[in-house]
Amino acid sequence: MTFTNWAGNVVFGARRVHRPGSVAEVARLVAGAERVRALGTGHSFNRIADTAGDLVSVAGLPRRVEIDAARSAVTVSAGLRYGEFVRTLDEAGFALPNLGSLPHISVAGAVATGTHGSGVRNGSLATAVAGLELVTADGQVAGIRRGEPDFAGMVVGLGGVGVVTAVTLDLVPAFEIAQYVYEDLPVERFTEDAAEILGAGYSVSLFTRWRTDRIDQVWLKGPHETPELLWHGASRATVAMHPVPGMPARHCTEQLGVSGPWYRRLPHFRLEFTPSSGRELQSEFFVPVECVTEAFAALDDMRDRIAPVLRIGEIRTVAGDELWLSPAAGRDSAAFHFTWIDDPAAVTPVVAAIEERLARFGARPHWGKVFTAGPDRLRGRYDRWADFARLLDGYDPAGKFRNDFLDRFFPRAGTPAPKLDTRPVGE
Ligand SMILES: Cc1cc2nc3c(=O)[nH]c(=O)nc-3n(C[C@H](O)[C@H](O)[C@H](O)COP(=O)(O)OP(=O)(O)OC[C@H]3O[C@@H](n4cnc5c(N)ncnc54)[C@H](O)[C@@H]3O)c2cc1C
Incomplete structure (x- = not known):
């Protein structure tokens, strides 16, 4: 039987998949393994989670949702999906600062790739991490907290520093939020008012099919005193929408300005339905926010290839x-x-063309999605790239957690870098 990622585009090459029921069992597995890799919910679109050795899912670890009200923090078992504990936080009067578009992904998997939601003042989900408990390559259970040496390297760890068994996350007071959708934002208005539009809510998402001179939908999540019918030339939707044309709006979180708890508005998709379209690949590229309109124009210029x-x-x-x-x-x-x-x-040639267009903005790909750039291109776009490579070698000297993905981007000290700098990662 083949075993694939969520999208089905990656067939895992792992020999076995383990689902240990205790941290001690994870430790025993890691200690005895030659090659081992942690698997979350498999929502990444490339081979980042794969291994030729053994895969370990931490989804079977005993459920931990330990709220420390005095510290405004919660420690959760790493394999929990966000949707499985957000309500408990809300009932205790707390919230996470932000969520991704879907509640279906595991905390450890999301954090390991730098998964994010939206909001000019909201960091990625990894920025809420205050501490990690992990099984290191020698089979020891270790803890590391924010502020300690190496912590900032280990959080977005790409699965290379250990098997994370628990994550401590910062909390904020629970809040209510409402979302409105605006349709048909003229591109010229976006270009003129980008900072205002992107900062207009707690979380703002612009959806476009890159087909016309209009941005199809703007999702505004936040408190809205007097939502205008016409806003920057876009019209407020009067029925609930799905961002993907043809998909049912009931798969999405409630809109039309109905206020509700943070965890039922910040994601776009509801836990009980398939998120997004289900049959898809995904890519994502990060540019400095001040370049957003220039980068938009560069992509708009090739919309006949993208659309x-x-x-x-x-x-x-x-x-x-x-x-x-x-x-x-x-x-x-x-x-x-x-x-x-x-x-x-x-898709791959279009992704490569996008990367060319966005190269002058120092674009960085989402680690869990489809991209083609290799280490020679990406190395210079991260100040701490070399430090991360050293971190991997230091925590995993025998290369137990390594896979082809990590070997390609962060070859072990003394190993020559691969010759080809560009090849599809997402297949
Ligand atoms: C429909 C859909 C919507 C998405 N929406 C968003 C979005 O809104 N924002 C965004 O940024 N991304 C989004 N993504 C991408 C997704 O968030 C990332 O790919 C994320 O890493 C998936 O988490 P996962 O638990 O499935 O991890 P996996 O894909 O299973 O693994 C990803 C990485 O995490 C590592 N890992 C997993 N568990 C552990 C562990 N316990 N210890 C150590 N390492 C571990 C793996 O080894 C691997 O390197 C979306 C993906 C899909 C399919």
């Missing part, structure tokens, strides 16, 4: 952070996301 292989595009913002391998490291960012049709052969 035929696209289901929907999304533009979001992510506050800069200090996490070494975070795509938002050191810079407030705008993220250009693409939900593609599920045809790697048709």
